[in-house]
Amino acid sequence: MAELKALLFDVDGTLADTERDGHRVAFNRAFADAGLDWHWDEPLYGELLAITGGKERIRHYLAQHRPDEDLPADLDGLIADLHAAKTRHYTELLATGAIPLRPGVERLLREAREAGLRLGVATTTTPANVTALLESTLGPESVEWFEVIAAGDIVPAKKPAPDIYHYALEHMGLGPGEALAFEDSANGVRSSVAASLPTVVTVNDYTRDHDFTGAVTVLDSLGEPGAPAFTLAGAALEEGVLDRAAAAALHRAGTED
Ligand code: XBP
Numbered sequence: 159m160a161e162l163k164a165l166l167f168d169v170d171g172t173l174a175d176t177e178r179d180g181h182r183v184a185f186n187r188a189f190a191d192a193g194l195d196w197h198w199d200e201p202l203y204g205e206l207l208a209i210t211g212g213k214e215r216i217r218h219y220l221a222q223h224r225p226d227e228d229l230p231a232d233l234d235g236l237i238a239d240l241h242a243a244k245t246r247h248y249t250e251l252l253a254t255g256a257i258p259l260r261p262g263v264e265r266l267l268r269e270a271r272e273a274g275l276r277l278g279v280a281t282t283t284t285p286a287n288v289t290a291l292l293e294s295t296l297g298p299e300s301v302e303w304f305e306v307i308a309a310g311d312i313v314p315a316k317k318p319a320p321d322i323y324h325y326a327l328e329h330m331g332l333g334p335g336e337a338l339a340f341e342d343s344a345n346g347v348r349s350s351v352a353a354s355l356p357t358v359v360t361v362n363d364y365t366r367d368h369d370f371t372g373a374v375t376v377l378d379s380l381g382e383p384g385a386p387a388f389t390l391a392g393a394a395l396e397e398g399v400l401d402r403a404a405a406a407a408l409h410r411a412g413t414e415d
């Protein structure tokens with residue numbers, strides 16, 4: 159059995175609850191700036207999350223929810239402009255410290271670094287958004303903690319395709335049996351499991367009822383001493399805190415036949 163060498167993290171919903179109060183708000187600000195009457199409320203945004211990628215999500219919204227919209231000939235240009243504005247709003251919002259990391263995330267990252275575990279990011283979101291989150295929560299130097307930040311359009315097929323995980327593993331010179339992935343959504347788990355990565359899920363309000371087939375364990379958080387995580391499905395988390403030893407145990411559970 160391969161040794162656990164690295165932890166690979168999804169970002170949105172996994173490192174932090176960025177969707178409802180971050181991305182959603184930024185999309186709405188970009189729409190308003192452009193004089194559009196489009197508004198994504200919380201339930202609608204939950205539905206739209208089935209489509210990964212912000213540009214892809216806008217395109218899907220227009221096709222499914224605004225079929226009669228009078229759109230310009232250069233739709234790609236409009237979507238690109240809206241998305242650029244959305245990224246500006248999102249990174250500005252994060253810079254205010256509006257979105258904290260989820261419980262246990264900072265603890266696990268620091269423990270992993272001390273234990274010599276390598277770190278990587280595999281996400282659908284735009285690279286600038288990852289940097290903004292890390293800088294606003296852990297400080298500017300934390301961006302260097304990650305050997306690879308595989309993000310956004312770096313691969314043409316976004317999650318649920320496995321491509322972004324393949325990219326991260328290749329960049330780190332690792333096989334899938336040498337890493338443990340952290341995800342929060344069905345699309346994320348489909349992506350990591352298709353890349354043959356043992357996967358830990360921490361659910362959030364938007365993803366609690368998703369199908370996590372193939373995950374090693376499904377938790378409500380990574381847990382903190384005094385605020386233990388609850389195991390919702392799969393391998394139980396001893397002591398309720400996902401630390402270095404628990405990561406190794408879950409990796410073993412996810413890689414043995
Ligand atoms: C998150 C996403 C992204 C963000 C928006 O996926 O689906 O689309 O909602 O980001 P993951 P962009 O959890 O895999 O990171 O607007 O930058 O695409």
Ligand code: MG
Pocket residue numbers: 168169170171172341342343346
């Ligand atoms: Mg996610």
